[in-house]
Amino acid sequence: MKFNKLVATSAFGLIASAGAAMASDCGSVSIAEMNWASAELMANVDALILEEGYGCDVELIPGATQTTFASMSEKGQPDIAPELWINAVATALTAAKEEGTLVALNDGPITGLGEGWWITSKFKADHPDLDTVEKILDHPELFPYQEDESKGAFMGCPAGWGCQLINANQFRAFDMEEKGWVLVDPGSAAGLDGSIAKAVERDENWFGYYWSPTSVVGKYSLQMVPFETEYAGDDNWNNCVSLAEQDCEDPKPTSWIESAVESVVTDDFLEKSGPAADYFKARVFPGEVMNAMLVYMSENQATGKDAAYEFLETQPEVWTQWVPADVAEKVKAGL
Secondary structure, eight states, X not given: OOOSOOOOOOOOXXXXXXXXXXXXXXXXXXXXXXXXXXXXXXXXXHHHIIIIIHOOEEEEEEEOHHHHHHHHHHHOOSSEEEEEEGGGGHHHHHHHHHHTSEEEEESOSBSSOEEEEEEOHHHHHHOTTOOXXXXXXXXXXXXXXXXXXXXXXXXXXXXXXXXXXXXXXXXXXXXXXXXXXXXXXXXXXXXXXXXXXXXXXXXXXXXXXXXXXXXXXXXXXOEEOOOSSXXXXXXXXXXXXXXXXXXXSSOOXXXXXXXXXXXXXXXXXXXXXXXXXXXXXXXXXXXXXXXXXXXXXXXXXXXXXXXXXHHHHHOHHHHGGGSOHHHHHHHHHHX
């Protein structure tokens, strides 16, 4: 197993097998390893299967939603974003698709997805009347901000995540500052998770952004809060709410857009990858399996690479459905 970038070799031809034709070498491939657990797992699973099963030379590149998309769009690198939450880059991604520079090979790589604003199960039980976002926004005193307890703390996203911009614009759209709220930057993924763990362990209230599937939602039984406000339309979301504040002068209050994730590749990868592209079209993680793997990562402090080996070794009934039998045997032999 070699997670390093090698010079692409184009001298190899195609070898036909009885089960399925496959490329003997698909060349050098770069994969974005996004900075959250499910994306780390997916990137490492993709790397193992591409290297062992399809003969690719794989480099994993650290990434985040905005930075990875910008690099793929402008520089054609990395080749693959396994878990791109597209709502944050919808307008630009649509344009790139129309130009043919980026292609979505899979528009549902994980089942049971969802993102939005969440509370703890204890808060929901203690305050059954506060059952919508708008009702909660009228009570910042229930979520005291550590640095100024006269204000309420709403936990946003770390810098570089697409949801950071969305939460900031939603914060303005719902006049949350005027209502007594502070938008808190957790600083990192670990900081966001730590804020939830701390609140639950201390029986404190917590209100902020999160998404599913994740180990945190399962472990702490977070509850997504519905909006009373209806979705205000794609133009407001794509051309204002999901952009930087200076590009969104007047965000309209809106419920969260329906979550959408795609596995996106560059046109260059599509041209050189051969049958490896079919793997991405078939690769869908069931939500319950992904949650279980994320709990494994959390409880064992496992890296994305560790978890990828665990997944491939313990869940063959899932991943062998994504590839031809001969490819599956090569992957198994390489573990």
